[in-house]
Amino acid sequence: MKFNFIRICTLCIAMASFMACDKDDDKTEDRVTAEDITEIKTIINNGEWYVSYFLDSDEDDTDNFLGYGFIFNVSGVLAATDGNTALSGAWSIAVSDADDSSDGEVEFDIVFNAPDNFEELSEDWHIVKYTKSKIELENVSDASGGTDYLTFEKN
Secondary structure: OHHHHHHHHHHHHHHHHHHHOOOOOOEEOOOOOHHHHHHHHHHHOOOOEEEEEEEEOOEEOHHHHOOOEEEEOOOOEEEEEOOOOEEEEEEEEEEOOOOOOOOOOEEEEEEOOOOHHHHOOOEEEEEEEEOOOEEEEEEEOOOOOOEEEEEEEEO
16 A cells, blocks of 8 residues: 555656646747747748738737738848738847847847837847747837737748
């Protein structure tokens, strides 16, 4: 009887330890640092990405990007196409400037000059979490204090 109790306890501890492990090695906002920039750039430079979620001013605008694939080129050019329309923008990842209120945070900057729905993506995004196939971003508006969310996933 005592032997079975020890086996059960050992099994429970092993299962709890296994379930606590995260296979994707997610990086969350309190752990995304300047040292992560090279890894994030390597991840984003590989493959085609799509917008799986975009909440702008409390409105879900994800549908504005349905069918668009995004390529983050090493040169900083951001290409988006749906097979008919090709758009070009820019992107970068860096630590925020010293005079910025978010000093020391890793920012994911996206710039599109047109059309209007793509201009909405033009922000200095804060990286909340990332894996090899998903990058979650947020932006707190200086004017309204509202938070926008943008998630890219790899095709």
